[in-house]
Amino acid sequence: MEKLLNFEITSVKAYEGKKSTWCPGCGDFGVLAALKQALFELGISPYDAAVISGIGCSSKFPDYINTNAFHTIHGRLLPVATGVKLANQKLNVIVTGGDGDGYGIGGNHFMHAARRNINLTYIVMNNEIYALTKGQVAPTSPYGFVKGTTPYGSKDNPIEPCLISLSAGATFVARGFSGDTKNLKEYLKEGIKHKGFSHIDVLSPCVTFNEEYSYDYFRENIELLNGPFARREEAIAKIMETWRKGKIPVGIFYVEEKKHYELDIFGKEDYSIVEEFKTQKMLSKEELLKLIENKK
């Protein structure tokens, strides 16, 4: 049994899922390719990974990759993933969502997952638009953006997600560009290896609804920062400085070695409640009654 189940993953093809239904040229293809390659190079078998997503184009990710997967509901991908990770830390839990999903409806969970520093890798495919509902503004869309629900221009200012995760306490913060899968793959690898909450915002162009933010636009406007910076404040300052110049900062901004949430709670790495439970028997009546006696 051991031998039969001891699969060796010999090619990145092992991670091949269903054929994608993304629009031809979608930025998410680059993220998918980079993640498959990253998992392969890290030697994480499809059986040891779980990809959890929310709703949206990017959240169809689990269908296109051959790992354990859970396509959940809008914005709730991080809580579901947190439950998975706490139940079984042996799983490499990768969370894949979009900007509307994670920064809009799931914005609160984003902040709290970062502050909890739970050991997850959170990849946000940021196309600065709501695409699956056919083109409305997102929390990352610029002020004045004219789209279906904002015919007179959006009156909301955009957020900078990496500044949010940095200030909320994330211990790994990076931004990649799906047109540069070579670097992106490296960020993903570093993020997956990192013990703690890894937030990787990925500029992922929507070729159908957001022509303003095309591959060419990003190629011309991104600026690779020379990170990671030693201090959180420094990372924040450098990101703000880059934006002020009218450029979009990319790169690994910040990495901090810090006890992650699960380690803090259970006191050991790779603890799996699921495995621990296998060895448990039902409580005896006496054990149960003892809990009542000690309740005060």
Next chain:
Amino acid sequence: MKLKDFSVRIAGLAGDGSLLAGEVLAYALKRRGLYTVSVRDFPSNIRGLPTSLTIRANVERIFSWNDYIDALIALEPKAVYSHLKDIRIEGVIIIDEEFKSENLGRDDVYLYPLPLRKKAREMFKKEIFKNIIALGFLGYVFNIEPEEIKNSIMFYLKGRSGEIIENNMKALEEGYSLAKNLLKKRYEIEKSIDPGRYYLSGNEAVALGAIAAGCRFFAAYPITPSTEVFEFLAKYMPKFGGITIQCEDEIASINMAIGASFAGLRAMTSTSGPGMDLKTEAISLASMAEVPLVIYHAQRGGPSTGLPTKTGQEDINHILFAGHGDVSRAVLVPSTPEESFEFTFRAFNIAEKYQIPVIVLSEQAVSQNQQTIDDIPYDGNLKWERGKILSEEEVFEYVKAGKVYERYELTEDGISPRAIPGTKGVIVRYNSNEKTPDGFIDEENEYRVQMVQKRLKKLERIIEDVPEPEFYGNKNAPNILIGIGSSLGPMRESLIRLKNEGIEMSYLRIRTLMPLHEDYIYSLTYNKNVFICELNSFSQLKNYLSRIWGRKQNVYSIKKYSGFPFKPSEIISEVKKILKKEN
């Protein structure tokens, strides 16, 4: 005078120590073998608003409070007015002497103005001890040995400083000695010699049930009146290798539990009122993705923030119909601590067997009020039954046979085997979208129809696994009461008292709202006058049940929505009123 059944209320303002004094008394009574029921009335506030605890004790098992009280301790003088009408003739009132009692308007009760505050200040420089002085006085009135109350104080103040415990003991003795000098009337309560019983709230019982059932993941957001479940589990879950987590909101908590269940654990979340509104979307998810999940919901008065600390049965509609689309679920409704334990345990088995969300629907009066019970119903009948969960060996058989594991495999009974993510050889793919059997998104007609039928099929047999209604009384009685949750005790007592007035009545207590034992309910109620007791104004229970009988049956709703459970007299007078109108 010997009392077989008696009720005491300790009332004051939040912060006066009425709840503590009441708990101490109830525990002392439990130790001397009496069955007790306590009803908490407290505000959604830390200090300064009216609070009371009513304790009823009886030599026999009781399930509700009574219509009247035998004694009142009013720690805050004004409290006496709010409770005056509940005190029976020859009852006892203990109040502070600083209160001027001329205007009380009742000369049929024994009034004891005591130097409660003065003594407490003199003896301990702190007014707070007035509650225990009053308790000592009451102990003497009812002929309870001081030692019995002292043991109870020790239990409740376990871990507190020696000085605090000592002061409480002194305060208690002071109360007894005040009584010896002043007492006009003394009662004796019947004694039982069997002290082997447990004093437990519904919430505590739910937490015990979850631990016993093998729940090892609990995520929630604190909300009254369910928080004690969280606190109990937070203390004990780590001892069993599990985890509890306080989330940023209710949405996160239910979704975390869903994640843990996907990963292979027995997981639970708990909530109340507005929290349930927030969890609704995830209930749809659990149903659609076929994730086993237990949700504990303790109702309070609503809507919106409503009456956070008081009881109600206003969430029946919500619990039965929450979620968009055809959402599968089972809904169990306990009435007692015993059932709170048992139903929680069984909920985990049902959730895993059918891979659906199961809701244990309680209410403040059941979840927070404590009762003395004989035993925890934990025996060979309760076993971990995990349903079609694949062991590593079974997964190996898949791999050896060259079969692809399909999370949503179409099976005879609609239930697909669950593999645990992380098991070598299988990919486990859950999906909230409509899907193919292997879990990939699919919106084509062919699979959509098959998947809907599969989910429907699962529901066909759940009725075999859920608690049946409880029938009580004479089957031939022309009148029948129906109720859930906290209505148990008042319904039971109404039967006896109505019979004395020549009205034959039985009752049916529904313990599972979904699926509903329709045939059974129909057979017991057909052609009878049906009185449905419920704690809401919309007749939610009546409207839901009415489909069983159609239009012709005489079905009436007896409603209460003050935030308190029924009193037997309220049911009795409503029944009589309705019967009179009909004749």
